[in-house]
Amino acid sequence: MDIAFSPEELTFREEVRGFFDEQFDDELVSRLRGDNFKEAIVEWQQRLYKKGWIAANWPVEHGGTGWTPTQKYIYETERSERGIPGVIPFGIGMVGPMIYQFGTTEQKEKFLPGVLDSTTWWCQGYSEPGSGSDLASLKTKAELDGDHYVINGAKIWTSYAQYADWIFVLVRTSNEGKKQEGITFILVDMKTPGIKINPIISIDNEHSLNEVEFSDVRVPVENVVGEVNKGWTVAKALLAHERTGIADVAQSKRNIRLIKEAASAEMNGGKRLLDDAGFQAKVADLEIELMALEFTELRTLAAMAAGGFPGPESSLLKIKGTELQQATQELRMETAAYYQGVLPNGMDPEVLGHSWAHDAFRNYMYGRASTIYGGSNEVQKNIIAKYVLGLE
Amino acid sequence: MNFDFSEEQQMVRDSIARFVQDDYDWDTRRAIVASDTGMSDKAWQTFAELGWLSIPFAEEDGGFGGDIVDTMVIMEEIGKGLVVEPYLPTVVLFGGLIARAGNEAQRNAWIPSIIEGSTSGAFAYLERQSRFEIADCLTQAKTAGDGWVLNGEKVVVFNGANCNQMIVLARTSGEQWDRDGLSLFVVAADAEGVNRVDYPMMDGQRVANITFTDVALNADSLVGEAGTAMATVEAMIQEATIALMAEAVGCMGTLNTKTLEYTKTREQFGVAIGSFQSLQHRMVDTMMAYEQAKSLLFKVVCEYKQDPASAAASIHALKVFIDKNAKLVYGEATQMHGGMGITDELDIGHYAKRLMMINTTFGDATYHRAQYIDKAYAA
Numbered sequence: 001m002d003i004a005f006s007p008e009e010l011t012f013r014e015e016v017r018g019f020f021d022e023q024f025d026d027e028l029v030s031r032l033r034g035d036n037f038k039e040a041i042v043e044w045q046q047r048l049y050k051k052g053w054i055a056a057n058w059p060v061e062h063g064g065t066g067w068t069p070t071q072k073y074i075y076e077t078e079r080s081e082r083g084i085p086g087v088i089p090f091g092i093g094m095v096g097p098m099i100y101q102f103g104t105t106e107q108k109e110k111f112l113p114g115v116l117d118s119t120t121w122w123c124q125g126y127s128e129p130g131s132g133s134d135l136a137s138l139k140t141k142a143e144l145d146g147d148h149y150v151i152n153g154a155k156i157w158t159s160y161a162q163y164a165d166w167i168f169v170l171v172r173t174s175n176e177g178k179k180q181e182g183i184t185f186i187l188v189d190m191k192t193p194g195i196k197i198n199p200i201i202s203i204d205n206e207h208s209l210n211e212v213e214f215s216d217v218r219v220p221v222e223n224v225v226g227e228v229n230k231g232w233t234v235a236k237a238l239l240a241h242e243r244t245g246i247a248d249v250a251q252s253k254r255n256i257r258l259i260k261e262a263a264s265a266e267m268n269g270g271k272r273l274l275d276d277a278g279f280q281a282k283v284a285d286l287e288i289e290l291m292a293l294e295f296t297e298l299r300t301l302a303a304m305a306a307g308g309f310p311g312p313e314s315s316l317l318k319i320k321g322t323e324l325q326q327a328t329q330e331l332r333m334e335t336a337a338y339y340q341g342v343l344p345n346g347m348d349p350e351v352l353g354h355s356w357a358h359d360a361f362r363n364y365m366y367g368r369a370s371t372i373y374g375g376s377n378e379v380q381k382n383i384i385a386k387y388v389l390g391l392e
Numbered sequence: 393m394n395f396d397f398s399e400e401q402q403m404v405r406d407s408i409a410r411f412v413q414d415d416y417d418w419d420t421r422r423a424i425v426a427s428d429t430g431m432s433d434k435a436w437q438t439f440a441e442l443g444w445l446s447i448p449f450a451e452e453d454g455g456f457g458g459d460i461v462d463t464m465v466i467m468e469e470i471g472k473g474l475v476v477e478p479y480l481p482t483v484v485l486f487g488g489l490i491a492r493a494g495n496e497a498q499r500n501a502w503i504p505s506i507i508e509g510s511t512s513g514a515f516a517y518l519e520r521q522s523r524f525e526i527a528d529c530l531t532q533a534k535t536a537g538d539g540w541v542l543n544g545e546k547v548v549v550f551n552g553a554n555c556n557q558m559i560v561l562a563r564t565s566g567e568q569w570d571r572d573g574l575s576l577f578v579v580a581a582d583a584e585g586v587n588r589v590d591y592p593m594m595d596g597q598r599v600a601n602i603t604f605t606d607v608a609l610n611a612d613s614l615v616g617e618a619g620t621a622m623a624t625v626e627a628m629i630q631e632a633t634i635a636l637m638a639e640a641v642g643c644m645g646t647l648n649t650k651t652l653e654y655t656k657t658r659e660q661f662g663v664a665i666g667s668f669q670s671l672q673h674r675m676v677d678t679m680m681a682y683e684q685a686k687s688l689l690f691k692v693v694c695e696y697k698q699d700p701a702s703a704a705a706s707i708h709a710l711k712v713f714i715d716k717n718a719k720l721v722y723g724e725a726t727q728m729h730g731g732m733g734i735t736d737e738l739d740i741g742h743y744a745k746r747l748m749m750i751n752t753t754f755g756d757a758t759y760h761r762a763q764y765i766d767k768a769y770a771a
Contacts, residue, residue, distance in 0.1 A: 001461045003393045003694040070393040280765045287768065288688075288709040295687035302395050316680050378673070385672035389652055389679060392667060 003298075009070055016078045023047045024084050032085065038121070038163045045087055045118040054116055055092055062100040062108070063116045069301035080250030081257075090122040090159070091115040094238050095168045098185065102226035102234050111187070114165075125155035125169035125188070125212060126235070132157075133376045135170075136179045136232065140214060142171035142186065144221070149173070149186065151194075151217040157373070161197050161210035164190050169214075174229050185231035187223040194218075204365035205343070239375055240314050247321025249294045255328040255363075256287055262335045262356060273335065286328055293320050312387040315380035322370040322377060329364040336360050395690055401465045407442055408466065412473030418739050421474060421596075429554050430598040431477050440509030445483055449491060453503040460631065460696050464638040464689065471642020474743060476596045478514075481551035482506060484635050485628065486513025489559050489576060493616035493624045498578065502557065514555035516546035516579075516602055517625065524755040526561070526625055527571045531604065533562040540564075540614070542577065542585075542607040552600030553590030556581050560604070561625060564618050571622045576615040583607055595746040627700065630707050633754045634692055640714045640750045641689050643743050644682045647725040650740065651675065655728055671728060678724050681717035688713050708764035715757035718747040 005013070024044070031040035048054045056072055058064025067075070079086070087093070096115040099107055114120030131137040140153025151171055161167070167188050174182030188195075194217040200209040226234045260283065266273040273279055297317055333340040339357035342349070349358045371377045385391045397405070416435065424432045439445050447462050449455020456462070463484065470479055487506045490498055505511035522528040531544025542562055549558065559576050566573025579586065585607035590600040616624055652675060655666035665671055692710045695703040722744035726733040733740050751757070 001395055001397065001690065001694060002697065003691075004698050068393070073393070274769070280769070281761060284761055284765050284768065285712070288713050288764070289684075291691060291706065291709055292684040292688040292713055295691040296684055298393065299395055299687055299690070302393065316683060319676075320680060320684065381673045381676040382669070384676045384679065385669075389672070389675055391652075391656070391672050391675065 003070075005070065005074075009074065012071055013074045013078065016075055019051060019053075020078060020082055020084060023051075024082060038160075041085065041088060042118045042121070044085070048087070049117050054087065054118070055096065057093075058096065058100070062096075062112060069298060069305050072301060073298060076250045080254045083254060086248070086251075088121075088160070090124050090164075090168075091118070091120065094124060095122050095166075095187070098168070098225055098234050098238050101237065102185075104222075106222065107187075107225060111166075120165045121160070121163050123158050123161045123164035123167045123190075123212075125158060125167045127155065127157045129154055129156050129211070132372075133379045135235065135375070136183065138170055138172060138183065140169065140171050142173050142184060142219070144173075145218070147221050148218045149184075149221060149224075151186075151188070151214040151219060153214050155212045155214075156210075157200075158197075158210045158212045159208050161190075161212050162199065162207070166190060167212065168225075170231055170235055173231075180232040182229050183231040183235065184228050185225045185234040186219060187225060188214075188217065188219050192217050192219065202366060203368065204362040206362065206366070208366075240312075247293065247297055247317040248325060249290060249297055249321060252286075252290055252321070252324050252328045253294075255325075255332055256283065256290065258356065259283060259328070259332050259335050262332075262354075266335060266337070282331055286324065286331060289320075289324055289327075293317070293324060296320070312383050315375075315383045315388075318374060319377045319380050325370055326364075326367050329360070329367045332360040333364045340364075397461070397465065401462060404444070404447065404462065405465050405469055408444065408469035409472070411438065411442070412469065412475065416473050416475060421476065425476055425592075425596040430592060430596065431554060435475075436477050436512075437509050439477065439479070440507065444479075445509060446507040448483060449487065449503050449507065453491065453499050454507055455503065460634060460693050463631075463635050464693050467635045467638035468642040468645075471639035471644075471746075472646045474596075474643065474646075474739065474746060478512065478551035478554065478597070480632065480635060480639070481515060481555070482511070482513040484632050485515040485550070486511075486555075486557065486559055488628050488631060489515060489615060489624065490578075492628060493576060493621075497612065498615060502578070511557055512551060512555045514549050514551040514558040515561075515628075516549045516552065516558050517561040518547050518549070519545065520547055524759045525569070526629065527574065527622060528569050529561055529563050529574055530568060531560065531562045533564050533575060533577060533609070535564075536608070538611045540577065540609040540611075542579065542604045542609055545601065545603045547601045548593075549600050549602055550597060552588060552602055553598040558602070559615060561621060566619075573619050574621040574625070575618045576621045576624070577609055577613045578615060579604070579607060579609065579613065583609075593749060595749040596742065597749070629754055630700065630704065631696070633707055633711060634689075634696060634703075636750055636753060637685075637689055637692070637710050637714050640718055640747060641682070641685050643747050643750070644685060644718055644721045647721050647740065647743050648675075648678050648682050651678070651725045651728050658730075665728070674724055674728075678721045681720050685714055685717045705764055705767040708760040708767065711755065711760035712757045712764060715751045715760075718751060722747050 028040060028044060045054060053065055055064040056067055056075060060066035092115060096112060099111050126135060128138050128140060142149040142151045167190055169186050169188050171184050171186055172182055173184040176182060194215040196213040198211040199207050200211060201207055202209050260274060263274040264272055300317060336354060336357040339354045340361055342352055342357060344352060344358055349355045444466060447456045447458040447466060451457040483506060487503060490502045502511055517526055519530055533540040533542045558579050558581060560579050562575055562577060563573055564575040585605040587603045588600040590598055593599055655671055656664055658665050688710050692703055692706045695706055725740050726744060729740050732738050
């Protein structure tokens, strides 16, 4: 039982700090906030790729870093302290691991390089208008026609579909047996005829979500990952991967720091908000919860390092992590007082009042999604009850 | 970074678990608590024989040379078994203070006898008015010739009823709340002028209120330097708090295990009550509370092992966190056991009462939250 950093780990931390200081420059920061988000984030990911740091959780043989849990912890801590965005999850965090775990040699050769160097933007085709938490009830249909599948149906809540080159899709290839059987995991080129994207504006007033419609979309059979009708296995493995990243303790820690900074500048009757005992207690309780979660994440990382893929325990990280994200976002809104509600309407938020308050608004509003996506927190509790506690 | 236990730590864990299973079942524990002394000398001798009483002490003092991780392992198992024998007062507090501040003669006098099980110790630091402020001390020791004369009263002294030696915190100079001017003395429980009123606490432990009336002490009863005890005591309480939190985690784990087993077998409306989703989700909540508490305990232990001073804020955090989550765990355990959960016969309520005492010992959540804020925001 020991968390002391070794000399090698301290050297690694210096390397991370040096890289971030040099490569995450002010010019990139302002571009990430602007209209060309996609171009800016891709450029950042390509800088990470050139450094060899794009795939922290991948095995070395597929282009991963081979980092120890401690190295991942150091990297994430340094990243969040600087407010550096995480890697867009759909390629590196989701489809990549499924391809190297379940894919054919041809698929690995064809798709993994584009995932690693961010030249391919992926999106996720899981939920449907009629199937959200009950994912296995999905109806989007793929029928065999020669050496192609013909896909018909619709996917929803597809983040950044408007930017995507490819989509990974769960489709129904059979109606026999249990609903979990007969599902297939397939990769689809977004340029294929018959795909239509309908934007969905979310409660943060932004456009990241979409509905993606499929009308007679023809996809070669070699794009199936894993076995036909065994896509549920792939789907579950992907969700377990997704859940570990969802906790995002580092981001919540950064939000706490931003709250403290803001609350030390906010004055109420000549007194700093941060000196208000009731406010202090709220901040303290959140910090303490995060301390615990950070070590739960470390314990999970250490267990993964010893045993490979994450298990149902990752559901705990998802539940607690998203609860704390939301609690932190809520306290940041409270800190912003009236300014939490200001819509800049095209003006510079700085001119209207607190420049950070609109960020707080967007994070809080979009943050409502976190307890719903990746399998709602109630579904996570069902998973823990069944697979960890053995309750039927 | 690793969260593994050494082979020796695993062996100690297994041996305590085996002891609890074979020799400390629920009926045995009930009988011990109901006995005259409220503890078992036989069990204590077993602890001595199996070496558990030697673990935290340095090898040069005849101990095993263990660290905070070893103490955590022992205390967690004590918590699981709801072991009532005074490991914390005797080994951690009395022995710990001697090990930290005692001179060679004092260490030779007391540590081997703790290890062999013949010295039963206590630390008398609370007073009627002090609540959680340790420096709020009215008990006085005045110089008299080469030695001292002790007057005052200490309350809720853990193991106060059964100890044969105690360390008393007394003021040798300064005013009531001064941090300076406090000193530690070893006092024999049967010394002239020592009067004990002993009584049980709700968690089964035996404590005492102890008055000292012109108790004459030798010069060599003084532990450490006169007037400078506060730093020693605070450091000691930090370590003891970690030990206590490990015990709490042990209690929480057992409550969850027992509750889970119960809901899988207890049938209502023709099915096991564990099949109800409303109960399942609440058991997930208590499972997460336990895992999270354990994680924070690991953080504190790892920090303390590196540098005790660096763990100060995290120890306050842990106390706040355990308070909240222990309440959730014992509250749900009681509720899910239904009517049986509120009987004296079942062990559930006794685990709850132990956790309630743990929550108030060394300061409650309100106190520690304020301390945490002082430390965290001063930085």
